[in-house]
Amino acid sequence: MHWYLGLDAAAVAVFAAVGRLSHEEPASVTGVAGTAAPFLIALAAAWAATRAWRAPLSWPTGIGVWLVTAAGGMLLRRFAFGDGIAAGFLVAGTAFLGLFLVGWRAVALWIRAS
Numbered sequence: 001m002h003w004y005l006g007l008d009a010a011a012v013a014v015f016a017a018v019g020r021l022s023h024e025e026p027a028s029v030t031g032v033a034g035t036a037a038p039f040l041i042a043l044a045a046a047w048a049a050t051r052a053w054r055a056p057l058s059w060p061t062g063i064g065v066w067l068v069t070a071a072g073g074m075l076l077r078r079f080a081f082g083d084g085i086a087a088g089f090l091v092a093g094t095a096f097l098g099l100f101l102v103g104w105r106a107v108a109l110w111i112r113a114s
Helices: 003-022 027-050 061-082 086-114
Strands: none
Touching: 003 027, 003 061, 003 086, 027 061, 061 086
């Protein structure tokens, strides 16, 4: 796969780590991995669904990766992992993932255009 997938995975890991720290949970490797797992699975599905490797920096790709990762991760978290998705988590998680999954692409495009 493309190294851009690594940037997306890092964004999901940062999301999980920040979330754990904001709830005073340890940001250990296993803790972050457990929190990130449903979103990483959804990220893999997002890359497949959007064929992100074809145009990883494009806006449509970034938005598709964000929406599938956020929605799929929330659904997996709730139904496959048995964890909660309170309204605040749904809103904050979706916003954070949008900022990071679309944001790094915006920065990369801006740098490329400079």
